[in-house]
Amino acid sequence: MNRTRPLTAGAAAVAAALALTACGGSGDAGDGEATSLSVYIDSTPASVELWDGLKAAYAEENPDVTIEVETHPAGSEGDNLVKTRLATGEMNDLFWYNSGSLFQALKPDQNLVPLDDEDWVDTLDDNFATVVSTDQGLYGAPVGASFAGAVIYNKDIYADLGLQVPTTWDDYMANNQAIKDAGLVAVAQSYGDTWTSQVPVLGDFYNVEAAEPGWADAYTAGDAKFADQPALAGFEHLQEVFDAGLMNEDFASATYDDAVKMLAEGQAAHYPMLTGNVAAAIGENYPDAADSLGVFPLPSSQGDANGLTVWMPNGTYIPKTTEGPQLDAAKEFLAWLVTPDSCAAQAEASTLGGPFVVDGCDLPDDVPALVSDMQPYFDSGDTGLALEFLSPIKGPALEQITVEVGSGIRSAEDGAALYDEDVVKQAQQLGLDW
Amino acid sequence: MTLVRPAAPAGTAASRPARRDSRRAGRRSPYPSWFFLPAGVFYLVLFVVPTGASFWYALTRWDLYSAEFIGLDNFAQFFREPALVKGFVNTFVYAFLTSGAKVVLGLALAVLLTSQIIARGYLRSVVFFPVLVSTIGVGVTFKVLLDPFDGAVNQVLSWVGVTGPGWLTDPSLALFSVALVDVWKGVGLATLIYIAGLVAIPQEYYEAARVDGANAWQNFRNITLPLVRPATVTVVLLSLIGGLRSFDLIWTMTRGGPGFSSDVIGSVIYKQYQAGFYGLSTAGNVVLFVVIAVIIFPLSRWLNRKEVTL
Secondary structure, eight states: OTTHHHHHHHHHHHHHHHHHHHTOOSSOOSSSOOOEEEEEEEOOHHHHHHHHHHHHHHHHHOTTSEEEEEEEOSHHHHHHHHHHHHHHTOOOSEEEEOOTHHHHTTOHHHHBOOOTTSGGGGGBOHHHHHHTEETTEEOEEEOSOOEEEEEEEEHHHHHHHTOOOOSBHHHHHHHHHHHHHTTSEEEOOOTTSGGGGGHHHHTTHHHHHHHSTTHHHHHHTTOOOTTSTTTHHHHHHHHHHHHTTOBOTTTTTOOHHHHHHHHHTTSEEEEEEEHHHHHHHHHHHOGGGGGTEEEEOOOBSSSSOOOEEEEOOOEEEOBTTOOHHHHHHHHHHHHHHTSHHHHHHHHHHSOOOSOOSBTTOOOOTTOOHHHHTTHHHHHHTOEEEOHHHHOSOOOTTHHHHHHHHHTTSSOHHHHHHHHHHHHHHHHHHTTOOO | OOSSOOOOOTTHHHHHHHHHHHHHHHOOOSSOGGGGHHHHHHHIIIIIHHHHHHHHHTTEEEOSSOEEEOTTHHHHHHHHOTTHHHHHHHHHHHHHHHHHHHHHHHHHHHHHHTSSOTTHHHHHHHHHHHHHSOHHHHHHHHHHHTOTTTOHHHHHHHHTTOOOOOTTTSTTTHHHHHHHHHHHHHHHHHHHHHHHHHHTSOHHHHHHHHHHTOOHHHHIIIIIHHHTHHHHHHHHHHHHHHHHHOOHHHHHHTTTOSTTTTOOHHHHHHHHHHTTOHHHHHHHHHHHHHHHHHHHHHHHHHHTTTOOOO
16 A cells, blocks of 8 residues: 555646646647648548648748648538537637538627728629628638539530530430430439539529529528429429439439549530539549530520529638737738739649639639630629528438439429428528528 | 344344344445445436436527527427438338347357357357448448449349349338348347357256257247347347437438438438537437337336346
8 A cells, every 4th residue: 555655646647747738728829920820621632732732832922830731521520520619619720611601600700700801802702702791791711713503514425416505404405315315324413422413403593593583582581482483493404304314324323423434534415513523523533534524504494594503612711719929820821812822823733613703813724624614604794603602591401302303203393392391490590480 | 044033122122133134124235335426427427417418408499609498499390300200110110120130130140159060169250240340331331332333242143144223222222221231230249149148048958858859949949939038138129229229320321312211310310410400400319319218118128027036
């Protein structure tokens, strides 16, 4: 007992000391200048490469401050991590996250540093400024380019079969029939990755807003529904494609990568998808296909509207827990992020999926054809924000419902009605009175 | 121990033995009562407190930053969930199917592995091995194996001239495919429990039966089955609870798809949690807790009704 008592006391002291080190703070908060900034981003390879490029470029611009990057999984798992870190006050100095309704879900007025007084706010595209603001302030700086949800098509197949880019739904279905008769896959789908099934519905939103301006506000108020036209058209189109047998044989289990491969190698003619993702995939895996893929908007079955549904890039936000010299360094970094130098670094480090949203940042000449195809629509103003940027209402089950409608398990009307039921949860969570 | 008590004088002497008797009768354990305190604290902090807290949060609109009391709205919303009925049906089908299969297969394998066969020890390890592997790893592996076009299972079937179905892409098959994989993974544990039960049966019964001229089937039906009952009860209860709660295998293999056809309560709750409806998903968890309790407690009582303390 006499020998073990000092031993146990010593062990207890060491254990206590070890436990206390865990309480050690994060980062180098303190007096003086900041020497490093930590940014929280998602772990998809394209994102990591983009930020590697930005890190290197900023190191040249401002060697006193190093940018460190920490990653989280993409998708809903990452959403939870971001929200948890904000809630517990453990967020990094900055973080890069979606704009639009996901941004609204972070309670920006409570958790983020407002950036209204910064000099660069006027250089932002109006669409982007809308999606990183609440009615109390602006909170984010863009990193990345905008992108569209549209039909990616194989230009070589179009040239071989003598087809024209369709501007109405009937023309599109006629093209599809011709492609199917030629023995190729008309529309590639990849329900193995359920998120891809949403694009035909979400990418149709330009047509919805064009047919009924103000639809998004009515939707948020609970008056407009997907079960009615003009929004029902998106679901109906999904069902039509299935009914006409235009898809690849393994549509139920194919993954996003499988579908891109089919498109790039000329086995499939159309793939409704986000241009950013496809551009990145081409840049990495199919550089030879850069000129043979183009893009056109999802055609409408009502009226003459023909425009791109665009998504805004992610924003870089500063949480309220960043203070003092860290905050100053973070704001300086944000100011650099919206300069043409930064845009050039981004263009080099990643394959752009669309135009930038900052004045003075132009598209370089070596972008793939599908990105340069988008420019005319931006120039003529035939673009509209996707629904998630105009309304915070989005239900969690959309991807499963669109898989059901696209696989013929459920009819378009039932699927749309089911989705309307699904979003009631989101309305309740937001405290809306429907 | 004396059989006849000497007559005790009234007053102090008689009351002292009575008090010592009652104290000894009440305190059956030789350990002081505060021995359970460390474990009790853990249980309280890690189990009772969070369960109580979840009952509270289920009554609020909770977004991790604040919790606003809204009464039973979450429960009303949960029961209005369109995928809920399908989810409940799928959960019960999945739980009872996997539980039944594990009981039957587990007992069959245990009987095999307690008989005199070659490499018995090796075979026991092989049967138990899937239990030790990560569920997510099993899910990902089988998802690849069951791919309708490139998967090994359908390719092997095509050698015999059979076109394999879409195991995980056919809405009517998806849940059963996952259930089969779950049985493959969990039957080792059932076998283990049954082996323990089987070797505890005294050999005298079998010898007596052999003297009476019983054959193998009669042995099994009249000696093995009744006497392995405690193991059966354990396997049924454990596998049923696990099946009702199951989530990780289904999520990895189909994510509740295609569409909603293999959704179970666990994945319904998880999707609501993923979407940020924390109060709603907590309410769902409370419902799941109540459902499991309502099924398991009576079942456990009924299965153990014949148990006596020897």
